Amino acid sequence: MREFGLDDILSVTTGRLLSRRGMDGIYEILSYMTGTSVFTHQLPRVAGECAPEILRQHPQLADVVLKRKVSLLMLQRMLEEAETKYGKTLPIKPLDNYVGQDPIEELVDKMGPDRVIPVVDE
Numbered sequence: 001m002r003e004f005g006l007d008d009i010l011s012v013t014t015g016r017l018l019s020r021r022g023m024d025g026i027y028e029i030l031s032y033m034t035g036t037s038v039f040t041h042q043l044p045r046v047a048g049e050c051a052p053e054i055l056r057q058h059p060q061l062a063d064v065v066l067k068r069k070v071s072l073l074m075l076q077r078m079l080e081e082a083e084t085k086y087g088k089t090l091p092i093k094p095l096d097n098y099v100g101q102d103p104i105e106e107l108v109d110k111m112g113p114d115r116v117i118p119v120v121d122e
Contacts, residue, residue: 001091001092001093002032002091002092003089003090003091003092004028004029004032004089004090004092005019005020005021005025005088005089006079006082006083006086006087006088006089006090007019007020007021007025007079007083008021008025008026008028008029009029009054009058009061009090009092010061010064010079010082011025011026011029012026012029012030012047012050012051012054013051013054013055013061013062013064014064014065014066015047015051016066016075018075018079026043026047027043029050029092030043030046030047030050032092032094033046033050033053033054033092033094033095033098034046034049034050034094034095034098034100035094035095035098035100036098036100041110042101045101049095049098050095053093053095054092057091057092057093058086058090060086061086064078064082066078
């Protein structure tokens with residue numbers, strides 16, 4: 001179990017980038033939860049797998065819902081209010097049964113074999 005910032009956690013559960021560390025926060029929590037290095041094109045799928053587990057661990061976070069259109073100032077205020085209510089950090093456990101996918105194969109599946117050119121060492 002490891003502590004993560006609420007901003008990183010809510011970025012995963014809300015689907016909105018709230019992390020003060022930007023994408024680094026997202027990569028860190030998702031990589032920790034899956035035990036793998038997550039590639040950019042894998043973020044939506046992996047976040048979709050991790051979000052329900054985060055909400056299982058911390059069901060109170062299901063109350064944090066963001067409006068579709070909101071200003072940066074409102075996002076900052078919402079995050080500050082959530083940190084006051086839930087704490088600035090929360091413990092997160094990794095996924096128990098995560099089955100990773102090869103990032104190149106997943107990209108080929110997503111983009112098509114004619115659009116992905118893997119570079120290999122010779």
